[in-house]
Amino acid sequence: MTEASVRRVESLGASELLALYEQMCLIRRTEQAAHDLFMSGMVKGTTHLAAGHEAIAVGASAALRPDDYVFATYRGHHHAIARGATPEECLAELMSKATGLCRGKGGSMHLTKASTGMLGSYAIVGSHLPMATGAAWSARLRKTEQVAVAFFGDGATNIGAFHEALNLAAVWRLPVLFVCENNFYMEYTPIAEVTAVPNPAADRAAAHGLPGIVIDGNDVAEVHDTVARAAAQARSGDGPTVIEARTYRHFGHSRTDPAKYRPADEVERWMARDPLSVARQRLESLGVSADELQQADAHAAGVVEAAVDAAKNAPEADPAEAFTDVWADGGSTWRT
Amino acid sequence: MADVITYRDAVADGIAREMRRDPSVVCIGEDIGAAGGVFKTTVGLLDEFGPERVRDTPISEQAIVGAAMGAAMTGVRPIAEIMFSDFLACCWDYLANEIPKVRYMTGGQVTVPLVIRTANGGGLGFGAQHSQAVENWAFAVPGLKIAAPSTPADVVGLMAAAVRSDDPVVFFEHKGLFASKGEPAPPDHVLEFGQAGIVREGTDVTVVALASTVATALAAADRLAEKDISAEVIDLRCLIPLDVRTVLTSLERTSRLVVVEENPYQGGWGGTLVSIVADEGFDLLDAPVKRIAGACVPLPFADALEDRVIPTADAIVDQIRTLVAY
Structure with missing residues (x-):
């Protein structure tokens, strides 16, 4: 349950790690674009940006099978992209466009790409942990050896659904991973002020008979290796693992929150451990050149720039869509 | 075939018919297995279909309905039991925010073929927290289908329609009717939803x-x-x-x-x-x-x-x- 329990296994080679670095750049640049579009009034409602959390989504996704299931929260852009959604689909959804992932019916908080196993972003805190548990139950019933992963924030560890899901998953030994993105703030409140244990997710695992591991969530290689081990264990019938990945938000909780409640020295410390910098250091130590790193980021930048242009030029969501997709027949008829 | 059947036995009959027909139909809930349900509405299901398809749960309404939802989104057709309809309040997030909305808010990317069965209504002296008729709670939420049968044959016919529906259905079984008797449902009895x-x-x-x-x-x-x-x-x-x-x-x-x-x-x-x-x-x-x-x-x-x-x-x-x- 402590740092000592963390094992560092460097299973990723340079080319694999470089590909993950480029994905992280893609997410970072998409989040920056989302922020800029929001500030210029082209994204309405709210956004909960995941800049700073990239290593968790990218490292975990790379450790999963393509047919595994992922359930995320309203801070979920990184998971959508890590599971195959394009920046264009995501930004178009944020901009209320017909070409958006959910055709304008979901918005920033509900990005979903079911065709690649990204089964949704849920905006009621903790609600998706039981769903992931159920998807894991389904995988076992269907004998597919799929794994389900629920990603959630530190704030979710104090809600009932978290504990109900962990208990059921543990007692049925289901192939599900519970991955906490602990960014140390439950919205605007330090999680330590409202939680009696230092590791809000991992320390609760033991109460449900589950292993709880604390890892560096800003190190994509460590996330990858931890999730790979836990997924293999779950797939072989050895049950769930709680993984608490420590990370930090680059932006505030949502919208224009400047996050002034965070001490300057704390912010500075975490920015120095930015997941992109951590990955760059690892890549340099593996002999990847500065040029190659620059090319990866430039490629990501080009994709996001084109995505912004395409999303801006896409047609607005079709008003007729308001009355489709309530029912499986595609319609919304509720009476004769 | 018996001349008459109770509404209670019709519930188990209706579920069993669907479980025989479709191996992806499973049951989940508190005391539904060996105990046969606190209202004896799931008697015989564990024996016939085994513990993988008829699963007892802890008292965790959110886990029951949330897990049923996750399973329904991934290729299984769960029938989840909430023992008393009053307890729907303990998992209302799923009935109000998750199950009826996930298809819509994802632009039709997922379906939730799920039945939530529950014992509803008063008249048995169970007091304020075990007697309510709460069909209007579900009626207030766009995106849920709602069935509430009055006879044993209708229990079977509506259960078949509910399980076969690709939409989420809240299925209200009335506590006061469990002991009532009526004609058994004929073989392959399926009613049309929304047909009074x-x-x-x-x-x-x-x-x-x-x-x-x-x-x-x-x-x-x-x-x-x-x-x-x-x-x-x-x-x-x-x-x-x-x-x-x-x-x-x-x-x-x-x-x-x-x-x-x-x-x-x-x-x-x-x-x-x-x-x-x-x-x-x-x-x-x-x-x-x-x-x-x-x-x-x-x-x-x-x-x-x-x-x-x-x-x-x-x-x-x-x-x-x-x-x-x-």
């Missing part, structure tokens, strides 16, 4: 009822017949889809409407039904519409008190006699 039944034909007044209030309305109609008042009784069977057409067609014959609901008058489903009648059927009416519903108080324990707050045949007879004289 005219269970007694009449010419003077249309009485719209659901689940427990169907028998109450029929008892009232018998007594009114002795006074030469002819009441037509409609069993809605489902609240969503709501079969307004059958009600309006009946009003063309009777021109008078009484709605009998067990859920509270405040926020009860009858309010929506009569508002549609007022809007689309105003010219058909020769008298004011009347709603007889649960009183707007928590359900009391003592029989003498509970009898005062749940709709009775006496109340229906009195209301209709006034209405016919209007």
Whole structure:
């Protein structure tokens, strides 16, 4: 349950790690674009940006099978992209466009790409942990050896659904991973002020008979290796693992929150451990050149720039869509 | 085949028929396995289908319904039991925010073929937290289909429709009806969702009822017949889809409407039904519409008190006699 329990296994080679670095750049640049579009009034409602959390989504996704299931929260852009959604689909959804992932019916908080196993972003805190548990139950019933992963924030560890899901998953030994993105703030409140244990997710695992591991969530290689081990264990019938990945938000909780409640020295410390910098250091130590790193980021930048242009030029969501997709027949008829 | 079957046994029969037909149908809930359900509505399922398909759970309503939702999104057809409908409040997030919305808010990317069964309603002296008729809770949320059968055969026919539906269905079994008996369902019995039944034909007044209030309305109609008042009784069977057409067609014959609901008058489903009648059927009416519903108080324990707050045949007879004289 402590740092000592963390094992560092460097299973990723340079080319694999470089590909993950480029994905992280893609997410970072998409989040920056989302922020800029929001500030210029082209994204309405709210956004909960995941800049700073990239290593968790990218490292975990790379450790999963393509047919595994992922359930995320309203801070979920990184998971959508890590599971195959394009920046264009995501930004178009944020901009209320017909070409958006959910055709304008979901918005920033509900990005979903079911065709690649990204089964949704849920905006009621903790609600998706039981769903992931159920998807894991389904995988076992269907004998597919799929794994389900629920990603959630530190704030979710104090809600009932978290504990109900962990208990059921543990007692049925289901192939599900519970991955906490602990960014140390439950919205605007330090999680330590409202939680009696230092590791809000991992320390609760033991109460449900589950292993709880604390890892560096800003190190994509460590996330990858931890999730790979836990997924293999779950797939072989050895049950769930709680993984608490420590990370930090680059932006505030949502919208224009400047996050002034965070001490300057704390912010500075975490920015120095930015997941992109951590990955760059690892890549340099593996002999990847500065040029190659620059090319990866430039490629990501080009994709996001084109995505912004395409999303801006896409047609607005079709008003007729308001009355489709309530029912499986595609319609919304509720009476004769 | 037995001459009659209880409503209670019809629940297990309806589930078993679907589990035999489709191996992806599974059951999940508290005490549904070896115990056969606290109302004995799942007796025999564990023996026939085994513990992988008939799973006991902890007392964790959010885990039950949330896991059923996750399973439904990934290729399984779960039937989740919430023991008493009052306990739906413990997992209401899933019924209000998750299950009815996930298909819509993802632009149709996922389906949730899920049945949530629950024992609903009063009359058995279980007090304020185990007796409520809460069908109106579900009725307030777009995106849920709602069935509430009144007879054993309808239990089987609506269960088949619910399990085969690709939409989420809340299935209200009435506690007061579990011991009631009726004809067994024929083989392969499937009812159409949103198709009300005219269970007694009449010419003077249309009485719209659901689940427990169907028998109450029929008892009232018998007594009114002795006074030469002819009441037509409609069993809605489902609240969503709501079969307004059958009600309006009946009003063309009777021109008078009484709605009998067990859920509270405040926020009860009858309010929506009569508002549609007022809007689309105003010219058909020769008298004011009347709603007889649960009183707007928590359900009391003592029989003498509970009898005062749940709709009775006496109340229906009195209301209709006034209405016919209007």
